[in-house]
Amino acid sequence: MPKLEQFEIKKYWQIFCGLKPVENKVSHDQVKPILYNSKQDSSILNKIWFLADIDDDDMLDFEEFVICMRLLFDLINNNISTVPDVLPDWLIPGSKAKLIKQKRSNNPVTSTPKEEETKKAREVDWYISPNDLKVYNDLLTKSTLTDGSFTFSSLSIIVNSNPTHFINVSNGDIEKTWKLVNPKNSTSINKDPAMYFLHILKQNSDLNAAIPNSLPSRISNIIDKSEISYKVDSVPRTETTTRTSNTTNKNASVVKSQFENLLNYKKMESSSKSIQANVRVDSVIDDLQNIEKQVDRLESYLSTKKNELNSINNQINQLK
Structure with missing residues (x-):
């Protein structure tokens, strides 16, 4: 199965918003028309629903909704012949990984080795394209402090409130990336490290790039820029x-x-x-x-x- 593409996530987000979610969740009744319009057997639709409903609350948040739609459309488009017994690792959101691990340990029957298509996480590509640069600028413009800096809280809100860009990012990823671009453990950072904060997490979400343990020297030199304090x-x-x-x-x-x-x-x-x-x-x-x-x-x-x-x-x- 091909991985999730950005345009695909945007399409699912439009469908999700059209269902008028309550507290960022939709019920089975809200999703049912989409499921049954696919003309798939009810047993198959039920299997897709239960795979997507990771937290078993009979509701789907956006991340779970993406899983549901992707499995459904892959089936309709003949990208897959049958619904898998367990979710492929690449389709598991980072925020749900721990819950999936617990469920598999409680149910060893469904706990299988990683699928062959699972690949080793890529390394971050530090080049920021003009398109990505525009996206980051637009996101950062809404959350800057009066002095032009950014806090952990403001950047976390950007990531968590923009699932079309950061769907597979977990809170652990956010914390690790913050420490990476903020080696001095300051209460806020300027725009350059904030840009790389978003870029690392977007690469992690889009390309499954691993959060690095250290920065290249050329990036560190940009992030470590310091200014004279007159306070x-x-x-x-x-x-x-x-x-x-x-x-x-x-x-x-x-x-x-x-x-x-x-x-x-x-x-x-x-x-x-x-x-x-x-x-x-x-x-x-x-x-x-x-x-x-x-x-x-x-x-x-x-x-x-x-x-x-x-x-x-x-x-x-x-x-x-």
């Missing part, structure tokens, strides 16, 4: 900071001095170039303004650090 409050106030603050202040002073020198150089450069008719005045002004802003920011940062150091020294003196 002084994020530095814990301990005696160690008394020593590190001196170093920080020295470093800040050096950087400030470098920027001031660069600013003076730019001013002299702009002065000399103003004589030339073809000078790009706007560009020079922008450079000056940007440098001045950075000097101001560093001066403010240096002042805050000095105040913090004085405060720490006062606390130490009071304890003596």
Whole structure:
């Protein structure tokens, strides 16, 4: 049997929504017209239903509905001659794998070796096509925080609420992928690792690609990009900071001095170039303004650090 295709899942999703599911589930009565319109024997239809109803609640969620429709259409289109006794592994959603394993252990009669067609999981293809890039951008646009970052919760909602893209993804897959693209265990990640988070899970769902244990170095370099934090409050106030603050202040002073020198150089450069008719005045002004802003920011940062150091020294003196 060929594997599930993206267009196929979308078709099943349209049919599923047309049945007006309640709490993401449809009953046997709702699905019955589709089953009986297939003109298949009732015993065959019952077998398909019981195979699809993995949790035995006489209802089908979307993942189970996909199984039901796929078996039915494969039978109608002569892709299979009979309904299998057990679900092929590739048709088992990741979120249902544990339940299937429990059912098979409780019923060894139906527990058979993996089918011959089951293949070793593929490796993730790290290339993101333009089409996939557009899909990821559209999904991420709806869930970004005010600072443009993404939390585990917001990304999990994207995956769980878009079964057409992530039908075979389990919660375990989501957690493992989050840890993979978030090696620093931050509360949120920026857009680049969020893109690869979705890409890995889509490859896992579409191609049965295994969630990797590590990232290629070129992907790690993209994900590990870090930015300077200007939040002084994020530095814990301990005696160690008394020593590190001196170093920080020295470093800040050096950087400030470098920027001031660069600013003076730019001013002299702009002065000399103003004589030339073809000078790009706007560009020079922008450079000056940007440098001045950075000097101001560093001066403010240096002042805050000095105040913090004085405060720490006062606390130490009071304890003596």
